[in-house]
Amino acid sequence: MIDQTTLITYLAVLLGFVFIPGPAVLLTLARASSGGTRVGIATGLGIAVGDLIHTAMVVLGLSAVILASAFLFNLVKYLGAAYLIYLGIRAILEKPHVEGLSTAPRITPAKALKQGILAEVLNPKSAMFFLAFLPQFVNPANGAVALQLTILGVLFVAMGLLSTVTVAISAGSVGSFLRRNPAIFRWQGKFTGAIFCALGVRLALQEK
Structure with a gap:
């Protein structure tokens, strides 16, 4: 069992990680602002599931295999980047439904959950983070x-989920206001898409 001093130190470090705006927070923010609180929470849950998968990969040693292979690392990286950019382009090109804004969600929570899982699993930087960070404790x-x-992995996922849910609830309220204002709403999808595209480009340009 992990000793108390190590555990307290780990939790203190996590506080700094999970509440600093990063890809997970930005993805949740984008989805919650465009689709509402439930969609934002579903995105956060998807990211949490993806992080649980990364934890399992570290425990089983699969992350080390991927990171040791330049081909596998780049394959996963570019698949993840392409997926994020694809989501971004779809959001930018999608025509908003100005009529009945409050009753026409742009994405279902189930779909947001799946996208959150895929976006996180296809991010080799997350695998690298878990592989490099967890063993230190x-x-x-x-x-x-x-x-x-x-x-350690489960604790990280739990605190990360707390962070994304907090963001989803806050952004969901803002999103409700935006959807009640058609002039702003017309640009909301483009803003969301721009965030996804930027995250995809950032991922594609990152090195080990």
Whole structure:
């Protein structure tokens, strides 16, 4: 089991990570502002599921295999970048439904959940982060390494989910206001799409 001092230090470091605006927060913000609170929360849940998958990959050693191969790393990276840019272009080109704004959601929570999972899983930087970050707080003398990695990963996911849900609730309220104002609403999809495209380009240009 992880000792108390290590656990407290880990949680303190996590606070800084999860509440600093990053790709997960920006994705949730974009979805919540355009689709509402439920869509934003679904996006956050999708990202959390993706992070659980990354945790499992670290425990099983799969992340190390991907990161050790330049081909696999670039393959996953460009697939993830292409997916984000695809979502961005769709959002930019989509024509907003000005009539009945309050009753015509632009994306369902189920679809947002799936997109959140894919966007996070297809981000090799997330795999690299988990592989490099979690082991720093593991001590073999404290017991099974796999169990320690699992606990650390689950704690990260829980705090990350708290962060994205907070953002979703806040942005969802703002989104409701925007959808009641057609002039602003017409540009909302383009703003959301621009965020997705920017995240995709950022991912494509990043190196190991």
